[in-house]
Amino acid sequence: MSGFGPVSAFYVLAVLSIGSALAVMAARSIIHAVLFLVLFFVSLAAMFVLLSADFVAVAQLLVYAGAIGVLVVFAILLTPSRDRRGMETKFVGPGLLAGAVVAGTVVFIAFNTNWDTASNDFPSTVDAIGQALLNRWALPFEIASVLLIAAMIGAIVVVGGRGVDLDTHAAGPATRLVRRER
Amino acid sequence: MVSLEHFLVVGAVLFGIGLWIALSKRNAVLILMGIEIMLNAVNLTLLAFSRFVKSPTPIAGHIFVIFVITVAAAEASVALAMVVSVYRNRGTIDVDQIDLLRF
Amino acid sequence: MTALCGYVLSEWYDLRDLGNPVQALLDWINGWGDGSTFHWLAYVVAGLIGAAAIGLFLGIAMLSLIWIERKAVSRIQIRYGPNRTGPFGLLQPVADALKLMQKEALTPLAGDKYVFWLAPVVIFIPTLLVFGVLPFGPKMTAANINVAVLYIVAVGSATPLVIFMAGWSSNNKYSLLGAMRGIAMAISYEIPMVLSLLGVVLFTGHMDLNGIVQWQQKYHVWLIVLQPLAALTYFISASAELNRTPTDIAEAESEIVAGYHTEYSGMKFGLFYAVELGNALAVSGIWATLFFGGWWLFGLDRWIPAWLIFLGKMYILYGALILTRGTLPRLRIDQLLDFAWKFLLPLALVNVLVVAAEVTIWQENGISAGWVLPIAAVINIVLSGVLIVGYTQTFGFARRQRPRRARLVTDTLAAMPQ
Numbered sequence: 001m002s003g004f005g006p007v008s009a010f011y012v013l014a015v016l017s018i019g020s021a022l023a024v025m026a027a028r029s030i031i032h033a034v035l036f037l038v039l040f041f042v043s044l045a046a047m048f049v050l051l052s053a054d055f056v057a058v059a060q061l062l063v064y065a066g067a068i069g070v071l072v073v074f075a076i077l078l079t080p081s082r083d084r085r086g087m088e089t090k091f092v093g094p095g096l097l098a099g100a101v102v103a104g105t106v107v108f109i110a111f112n113t114n115w116d117t118a119s120n121d122f123p124s125t126v127d128a129i130g131q132a133l134l135n136r137w138a139l140p141f142e143i144a145s146v147l148l149i150a151a152m153i154g155a156i157v158v159v160g161g162r163g164v165d166l167d168t169h170a171a172g173p174a175t176r177l178v179r180r181e182r
Numbered sequence: 183m184v185s186l187e188h189f190l191v192v193g194a195v196l197f198g199i200g201l202w203i204a205l206s207k208r209n210a211v212l213i214l215m216g217i218e219i220m221l222n223a224v225n226l227t228l229l230a231f232s233r234f235v236k237s238p239t240p241i242a243g244h245i246f247v248i249f250v251i252t253v254a255a256a257e258a259s260v261a262l263a264m265v266v267s268v269y270r271n272r273g274t275i276d277v278d279q280i281d282l283l284r285f
Numbered sequence: 286m287t288a289l290c291g292y293v294l295s296e297w298y299d300l301r302d303l304g305n306p307v308q309a310l311l312d313w314i315n316g317w318g319d320g321s322t323f324h325w326l327a328y329v330v331a332g333l334i335g336a337a338a339i340g341l342f343l344g345i346a347m348l349s350l351i352w353i354e355r356k357a358v359s360r361i362q363i364r365y366g367p368n369r370t371g372p373f374g375l376l377q378p379v380a381d382a383l384k385l386m387q388k389e390a391l392t393p394l395a396g397d398k399y400v401f402w403l404a405p406v407v408i409f410i411p412t413l414l415v416f417g418v419l420p421f422g423p424k425m426t427a428a429n430i431n432v433a434v435l436y437i438v439a440v441g442s443a444t445p446l447v448i449f450m451a452g453w454s455s456n457n458k459y460s461l462l463g464a465m466r467g468i469a470m471a472i473s474y475e476i477p478m479v480l481s482l483l484g485v486v487l488f489t490g491h492m493d494l495n496g497i498v499q500w501q502q503k504y505h506v507w508l509i510v511l512q513p514l515a516a517l518t519y520f521i522s523a524s525a526e527l528n529r530t531p532t533d534i535a536e537a538e539s540e541i542v543a544g545y546h547t548e549y550s551g552m553k554f555g556l557f558y559a560v561e562l563g564n565a566l567a568v569s570g571i572w573a574t575l576f577f578g579g580w581w582l583f584g585l586d587r588w589i590p591a592w593l594i595f596l597g598k599m600y601i602l603y604g605a606l607i608l609t610r611g612t613l614p615r616l617r618i619d620q621l622l623d624f625a626w627k628f629l630l631p632l633a634l635v636n637v638l639v640v641a642a643e644v645t646i647w648q649e650n651g652i653s654a655g656w657v658l659p660i661a662a663v664i665n666i667v668l669s670g671v672l673i674v675g676y677t678q679t680f681g682f683a684r685r686q687r688p689r690r691a692r693l694v695t696d697t698l699a700a701m702p703q
Binding site for chain 3: 035
């Protein structure tokens with residue numbers, strides 16, 4: 001892709017997405033981390049648009065930024081911990097090393113392979129995705145719907161649904177360890 | 183000129199950052215955020231390949247990404263439900279303190 | 286002169302379609318130099334013109350909306366409304382803006398001041414983005430996206446997060462409570478909205494708004510006749526997303542002071558207020574585009590400019606939103622959530638089923654549109670009436686025939702987070 005528009009957009013979005021991912025790591029309070037995560041999702045959606053994947057970009061905005069963001073926020077509010085910061089384990093250094101090794105390996109492979117490049121620009125991805133999902137990949141499509149309903153039912157059962165008995169809140173270890181913080 | 187390698191580098195760096203977050207945080211919800219960053223980096227790489235590499239069905243990359251988004255949503259919901267449930271039973275979601283099954 | 290009474294020309298002076306002068310300007314810029322050096326300038330100028338047009342329109346529209354809303358709602362409530370500031374209160378928006386600008390914009394001391402500052406700024410973004418996709422005329426869409434219908438829903442799905450940001454950073458129990466209720470309601474009403482829009486997309490085969498308007502132009506029909514259930518479901522779900530009465534449980538003025546924007550004062554509150562009105566106009570614009578023909582009015586756009594027709598439709602349909610706001614009482618949060626999950630969702634699903642069946646029969650057998658569309662319209666209208674009436678009679682709360690004695694009902698609010 002050449003031209004002033006796509007190139008400048010790519011660099012701006014690359015800086016934005018990497019910056020917000022680093023900010024998720026370095027954020028002091030967990031709510032800030034969630035908001036940076038949502039910014040990361042939005043910047044990735046913009047990158048998908050840059051790659052001519054308009055339907056996937058809109059799906060990413062709808063599912064990730066709209067739904068999973070809200071889900072993570074609810075989870076944080078339902079689990080108030082003594083300090084709201086995400087304290088680090090003792091694996092920060094080794095974690096950085098592992099991340100750097102993995103990223104370095106992938107970058108090395110990316111630069112040293114002869115990719116069979118072409119320029120696949122779709123006139124309308126919605127049409128193509130619709131055709132593919134109902135003709136060739138119909139079985140994974142149906143399995144994905146079964147997976148989603150299994151996840152929904154599983155989540156409701158795990159959390160306890162409506163019939164959560166109030167005894168677990170009464171005098172267990174949870175009430176002693178938790179101080180009601182902001 | 184932006185080509186395939188640029189997107190692959192960005193995807194790799196994002197994957198590395200996601201792995202770093204998942205390995206170095208104590209709060210279970212933050213670990214889940216690192217996992218989501220990793221999944222998104224993979225999505226970016228798949229779409230870059232779909233756009234820039236010759237293939238008989240270039241739309242397969244997009245289909246794969248849609249399924250990854252679907253599975254990530256299902257997994258995030260179940261994982262967060264488990265986190266909330268663990269919080270109710272243990273009182274904490276610090277993964278260093280939830281170690282009853284360790285040797 | 287006779288040419289001007291016919292169809293809209295492509296000349297730059299034919300202002301019945303304001304895209305004509307813009308296109309002429311861009312072609313002129315593209316022709317500078319040796320034909321291809323200044324394409325980037327045309328790109329930048331096109332973006333700037335689109336953004337400036339949307340910003341200008343939105344600013345003027347919000348001023349007019351403040352006056353229209355307050356006058357209309359006050360007349361419904363049998364009172365005068367603003368009539369002191371200027372003749373008929375026409376300068377009331379100016380007075381409101383000046384008042385909000387000169388107030389002190391307080392920030393809570395123990396709250397999160399960056400997020401507090403950011404929330405009213407970010408809540409403006411979905412409004413602008415939605416107006417960028419609406420087709421004001423045949424060539425007057427700021428951004429003609431292929432997936433515009435889904436894009437509108439996706440952009441609107443960022444609003445619950447911003448409501449949470451506003452409620453959280455205020456460091457106020459009631460703000461957080463209002464924000465939680467607002468989020469629960471917003472994410473519940475997204476699903477019937479998407480399903481009703483899915484019915485429209487299935488029927489027309491287009492996901493871009495200009496294509497849907499041109500489909501209505503081609504078949505000489507307004508989509509509301511063919512899809513009444515989808516139109517009604519979309520209207521109810523979208524007005525629930527807007528946090529307006531009867532669904533303004535997130536900012537109920539008599540219950541939790543002002544919900545998620547309690548702590549906001551000055552121009553920050555002004556932004557929330559303006560965004561609420563702007564979102565309402567955007568929803569009426571989308572309703573006009575999808576179900577009422579957009580800029581097309583049975584061929585009348587040969588004489589009246591198409592953008593005037595669209596603006597007129599937008600404002601007339603905004604009156605429907607004002608009517609529901611002025612006349613309906615506020616619903617409780619559990620009533621709202623029950624309504625979304627147990628009433629709107631099954632009806633939207635049945636609508637998608639029926640529409641898909643109709644479209645399949647139409648496309649597979651190649652029946653001409655002159656037969657299919659009236660039959661489909663009759664079937665859809667009858668079915669929607671039967672469904673709504675039958676559903677409410679069997680599953681709703683029946684009225685008591687005789688007054689009974691009061692009895693204790695244990696009815697917990699199931700939707701409150703802990």
